[in-house]
Amino acid sequence: MQVQSPKNEQCSLNKQVKLAISSCLLGQEVRFDGGHKRNVFVQEALSQVAEFVPLCPEVAIGMGIPRESIRLVEDDDGEIKLLGTRSKQEWTAPMQRYAHEIAQWLEEQDICGFIFTKNSPSCGLFRVKIYNPKGSPSRRDGRGLFSEIITQHHPLLPVEEGGRLNDPALRDLFLTRVFAYKRAQSLLDMDSVSSLVQFHANEKLLLLAYNEPVLRELGRIVASAKQRPLQQVTKAYRELFLSAFNEVASLKRHANVLLRTIGHLKKITTAEEVASLHEAVEGYRTRKLPRSVPLSFIRHFGKMNDNEYIKQQTYLSPYPEELVELGWS
Ligand code: SF4
Incomplete structure (x- = not known):
């Protein structure tokens, strides 16, 4: 299978950040039944500031529209497979291959976040149903096969499900994380300790709101920055900084x-x-x-x-x- 590079949805003029997204959230009719999962916030508001890279992994691996629905099935050995609901046709390997190729491709795309579709056996992030071989749901703590591989490959990347962005607190957190991630890109090629000191000073109140222990730890990294190679310091700082926004600030x-x-x-x-x-x-x-x-x-x-x-x-x-x-x- 030849994986095509996804096309960006909007031109990048005036867009402040680039986000990957499950295509159906943009209203594209790519679901198994030919429908979509248009998300109002994404299309009416986020599109004003974000350039989207839409991806539909099921279409990309050649499943067609419309198509048989698929599900995650855990076999008797505990292995999770992606199978056609009726035919039991297996899609695990093509989906894994595609996800690994996209995960690598995203490294060069300056992506600052990924919005996935909930409940999907390919794209769901949280509480996706996993079935037993007899066809009954056995648990509800799975993650889509595509999103699982993307998040493993990009553990620091802000990710969220489209539906959860309707919750004001979760939306605020996701947006805060996306733009913190974008600012933190400057740490990758930072060439002086004074720039790091300035970065830390600018983020102080935000860190204080979200994670005071991390703020203190970051302060220690900055204070001892001259004792280690700068690249080592900024890498450690970036990883810890991005971990600070792990929950909604009260x-x-x-x-x-x-x-x-x-x-x-x-x-x-x-x-x-x-x-x-x-x-x-x-x-x-x-x-x-x-x-x-x-x-x-x-x-x-x-x-x-x-x-x-x-x-x-x-x-x-x-x-x-x-x-x-x-x-x-
Ligand atoms: S959830 Fe993912 S795989 Fe399913 S239609 Fe949307 S983009 Fe495609």
Whole structure:
């Protein structure tokens, strides 16, 4: 089988990040029944800032549209196979081959994330059904064969299922991870310790919100950076940095970081301005306002007062404003 390089969905002009995605989430009619799984957030909002690389592994390995549905089946030896539901035709080897080729191809594509389709025996990420040889579901903790190989090959790459992006907290986390991953690419060819120091300074408040122990550990790496070859240091820093965003940051943590940020502005803003900032944080803490409100206040005062520390904090704009303006944040 000859694997064709996937074509990018949109031209890269004005796109800030490149994401691989299961084709059916973009509305492409590639599912086994000729249907799609169009995702509104992906198409209406994310498409404003992201260039997509759509992939349908089942079509790519020659299964055709429409086609017989397939499922993951665990045989008596514990081996998981991809089989036609009725015919029992086996697709395991072609899918594995294709997934390995794409995993390698993605290395050169500057991809910052991958969005998969849930429940699919090829693309599902979480809780995919696994059947026993008699045809009954035996467990629901599988991962699609294609997505399994991609995630093993790219363990640091942000991945998510399209359906889970409808949850505001999971969406916020995924977007934060994708754009952190993109910023962290600069660590790969960083040529001075001072650049690393600056990178770390800019990410401080974001790390404080998501993972304080990792923030401290990263601080230690930066403090001892001169004692080791820079490439070794930035590699270790990048891996640990990307592991920091492993779960949704609580409202309490965000509120604390917002208050700490206001502390940096106290000396340069009036008492009324500080009071309005506190009011916005309180509105957020009591769930009356989205986080974007205190964040935009802080950005505004940071800019007005030309406060470099505040202006450079990625916490204040962890991903593009367009997504916030479109009401998806
Ligand atoms: S879930 Fe994956 S394999 Fe199935 S139609 Fe969508 S892109 Fe293709």
